[in-house]
Amino acid sequence: MDNFSSSDLKSILHSKRANMFYLEYCRVMQKDGRVLYLTEAKNENQYFNIPIANTTVLLLGNGTSITQAAMRMLAQAGVLVGFSGGGGTPLYMANDAEQPIEWFTPQSEYRPTEYLQGWMSFWFDDQKRLAAAKAFQQARLSFLQKIWAKDRELKQEGFDVKEPGLQAAFERFEERTEAATKQSDLLLTEAQLTKHLYKFAANNVQLQDFKRQHQSTDKANDFLNHGNYLAYGLAATTLWVLGIPHGFAVMHGKTRRGALVFDVADLIKDTIVLPWAFICAKENDTEQEFRQQVLQAFTDHNVLDFMFDTVKDVALMHQQPKSLDGGDQAK
Structure with a gap:
């Protein structure tokens, strides 16, 4: 992580990114410089990689949690994160479920004017x-x-x-x-x-x-x-x-x-x-x-x-x- 730079993750333009993810009943975390999600299987825990440099949106459904380190990496990669109910609807943030569209957007002001x-x-x-x-x-x-x-x-x-x-x-x-x-x-x-x-x-x-x-x-x-x-x-x-x-x-x-x-x-x-x-x-x-x-x-x-x-x-x-x-x- 010492050599990690957000610019390293932005080689793919947002309009060319292929992935949107909806996750439920898992934990999203940072591990070894990657963002992973962890699921609990019957006999063992399983880790799956999220290719954040090629991802536009991450929707977190029922039974999910996310670490601060993972949020930091997602923000650096320019991935929008939203919290939602089961199946991706309705979309929540951390405040009011009656407001249908709220996003955690990466906080970068280095965008075109x-x-x-x-x-x-x-x-x-x-x-x-x-x-x-x-x-x-x-x-x-x-x-x-x-x-x-x-x-x-x-x-x-x-x-x-x-x-x-x-x-x-x-x-x-x-x-x-x-x-x-x-x-x-x-x-x-x-x-x-x-x-x-x-x-x-x-x-x-x-x-x-x-x-x-x-x-x-x-x-x-x-x-x-x-x-x-x-x-x-x-x-x-x-x-x-x-x-x-x-x-x-x-x-x-x-x-x-x-x-x-x-x-x-x-x-x-x-x-x-x-x-x-x-x-x-x-x-x-x-x-x-x-x-x-x-x-x-x-x-x-x-x-x-x-x-x-x-x-x-x-x-x-x-x-x-x-x-x-x-x-x-x-x-």
Whole structure:
């Protein structure tokens, strides 16, 4: 540990990191310069390595504890740590379980300033903030159309982006987004599209009378909740790396805690989490199987790259074109 330097752990950009971990009933600790988790087996204790240099988010579920030394190494590696209930939801910190999004973020102020400055240059202007929200919505739909058009597994499960009903819903979404004059118009349009996608997905898997409920015991709703929290972890990572505080939302309420995390997570939720929640519910998968499927989809479709690129583009959309000195290193 004498020669340990946090810079040694940051050779992998956050947008290229492959791992998110959810752990339960174990102890996370530092041992011999590595972060490990310890599980108690019947006859012996077992240690497993956590590759922190290639990890974005660590979620600690039921029955977990973590040492100060492990937290120090995770912070130096730029890993966000969150405490959650069973299966990754709801997400807690050390204070109030009623607040859904709270993270232990690595305390480094050596992060880029240009994206925060760009964000603040438009955020107090209602019309510019509305333009940023529209850019998010347009990016969200473009990503969904792109991924659903090329993902063979989704196509095999009936998620065909060319289905006439979907095409009509996408056209209405684009028209109403362009015509929106305030954020509430965008939120209504967003809700209408997501409701249509829920209905489309439920019909695809022959799930009768599906209704979206955040407090539910059916698998489709549970998987939606679970997958959404994984997306929140990636969104929180993106904003932390770019140095943009979570409170400066463009879609959700300006006074809502962590609202910008929701905005960024919404870029990918309908594209990745929604279809796989219904598919895995149809297959009667376990939470672990669903989580593995969603995390693999995140990796296959480079969702962190997409989040970083979208947030960076929106942050600088009102700036004069200029060369970004080392901007890519923010990822």
